[in-house]
Amino acid sequence: MFNLFKRKKEDHKGSQYTSLKIREIVRETPDTVTIYFEQPEPYLEYKAGQYLTVILDINGKEERRSYSLCTSPYVDPHPGITVKRVRGGLVSNYLNDQLRPGKTIEIMKPMGHFTTDYHSQNQRHFVMIAGGSGITPIMGITKSVLINEPQSKVTLIYCSRSENEIIFKKALEDLESKYEGRLMVIHNLSQPSDSWTGLKGRLDSQKIKDILSSISYPELKQVEYFLCGPEGIMETAESTLLGMGVDSKFIHKESFYSNLEAKEEELKAAGKLAPELTREVEVILEGETYHFEVPAGKTILEAGLDHDVDMPYSCQSGLCTACRGKLLSGKVDMIEDAGLSKSEIEEGYILCCSSKPASSDVKIIIE
Ligand SMILES: Cc1cc2nc3c(=O)[nH]c(=O)nc-3n(C[C@H](O)[C@H](O)[C@H](O)COP(=O)(O)OP(=O)(O)OC[C@H]3O[C@@H](n4cnc5c(N)ncnc54)[C@H](O)[C@@H]3O)c2cc1C
Ligand code: FES
Numbered sequence: 001m002f003n004l005f006k007r008k009k010e011d012h013k014g015s016q017y018t019s020l021k022i023r024e025i026v027r028e029t030p031d032t033v034t035i036y037f038e039q040p041e042p043y044l045e046y047k048a049g050q051y052l053t054v055i056l057d058i059n060g061k062e063e064r065r066s067y068s069l070c071t072s073p074y075v076d077p078h079p080g081i082t083v084k085r086v087r088g089g090l091v092s093n094y095l096n097d098q099l100r101p102g103k104t105i106e107i108m109k110p111m112g113h114f115t116t117d118y119h120s121q122n123q124r125h126f127v128m129i130a131g132g133s134g135i136t137p138i139m140g141i142t143k144s145v146l147i148n149e150p151q152s153k154v155t156l157i158y159c160s161r162s163e164n165e166i167i168f169k170k171a172l173e174d175l176e177s178k179y180e181g182r183l184m185v186i187h188n189l190s191q192p193s194d195s196w197t198g199l200k201g202r203l204d205s206q207k208i209k210d211i212l213s214s215i216s217y218p219e220l221k222q223v224e225y226f227l228c229g230p231e232g233i234m235e236t237a238e239s240t241l242l243g244m245g246v247d248s249k250f251i252h253k254e255s256f257y258s259n260l261e262a263k264e265e266e267l268k269a270a271g272k273l274a275p276e277l278t279r280e281v282e283v284i285l286e287g288e289t290y291h292f293e294v295p296a297g298k299t300i301l302e303a304g305l306d307h308d309v310d311m312p313y314s315c316q317s318g319l320c321t322a323c324r325g326k327l328l329s330g331k332v333d334m335i336e337d338a339g340l341s342k343s344e345i346e347e348g349y350i351l352c353c354s355s356k357p358a359s360s361d362v363k364i365i366i367e
Helices: 090-097 132-148 169-178 205-214 231-243 260-269 300-306 342-346
Strands: 017-029 032-037 051-058 061-068 080-084 104-111 124-131 153-160 183-189 222-228 251-254 279-285 288-294 324-329 332-334 349-351 355-357 362-366
Touching (some): 051 080, 051 090, 061 080, 061 090, 061 132, 080 090, 124 132, 205 231, 279 300
Parallel strands (some): 279 362
Antiparallel strands (some): 017 032, 032 080, 324 362
């Protein structure tokens, strides 16, 4: 079983931690807010599409969650995150209901690889496929492309449930008119009102193919795909693109949620996991070596935190890579590796939040 890490609130002193003061909170939809922060000194460095980790003290316990920046460092003077409520979710509802301007919150600085580098001479077509809160990083990337690459164009296919759940509706309309001919936004609603005239229903493979074949920018030779949203939309979009012959190196993905327990059950049922035993591991972190036992059923990160080893983490579900380490010896069972690229896995990188030791000689370095 995976446990959520409900640690006692501590002060984190590493260079990856800082504090941000809330400047403004904007309600985007009934269940989504954007939280803008004052720029700290020195300025918060980030790339469009990265996420930061909020560290909150809720009921005396430390809670961490990852939230993508919705802003662009090239356009927006203040960094911001956009948070959509998850039903029954602790932190997303807290952030929607409990925060006020002026409050300071602790964060881990921006991380993540759902980004691209920009060059004014580039001529690229960006195809963005987003669902729900998945628009957040895509908004930052879209603004950055439009301002930095005058010859590039963006097509955004954005799935929401209904008209009033479209996040950034007005901001997207404004961008479309400001960058006329360079940004096309296609909304798809799963439960629209009767008056909706746009695309509706599930975003299936045929719909994606129809949209993409109707758009042709022959002058733009390079096409980059950015996918972020619920698992179903991401899987449909990725398999459709691969089926169309798109090279996977041009498909960038960011997942917000993974059900680790269900994945572990699947792997267990398929006989792919080592017997669960208590095993000792060695972790090298910031030049210090720690030895600790990982009790049967716990992840390496859970056990490390239980032993007060200040291992970095954010999403706790194998997606964000904040807990990434390199396996120097031994074997682990990694339940979720979605955050890692194929080459990282081949090089021996693991995610401590979703890995359990599968041999007695596990040694990991976290850099
Ligand atoms: C890299 C990264 C970037 C992210 N960026 C954003 C962002 O920009 N905006 C945003 O709103 N969220 C984002 N998230 C998701 C966010 O980190 C939290 O997971 C989310 O807000 C839920 O936290 P919670 O405390 O409210 O729910 P929890 O209390 O952690 O969970 C409550 C219940 O809901 C389930 N659950 C949690 N999340 C989901 C989900 N997405 N879908 C279905 N069930 C779920 C849990 O398994 C649990 O049963 C991001 C996640 C990652 C990994
Ligand atoms: S904490 Fe996000 S991948 Fe492990």
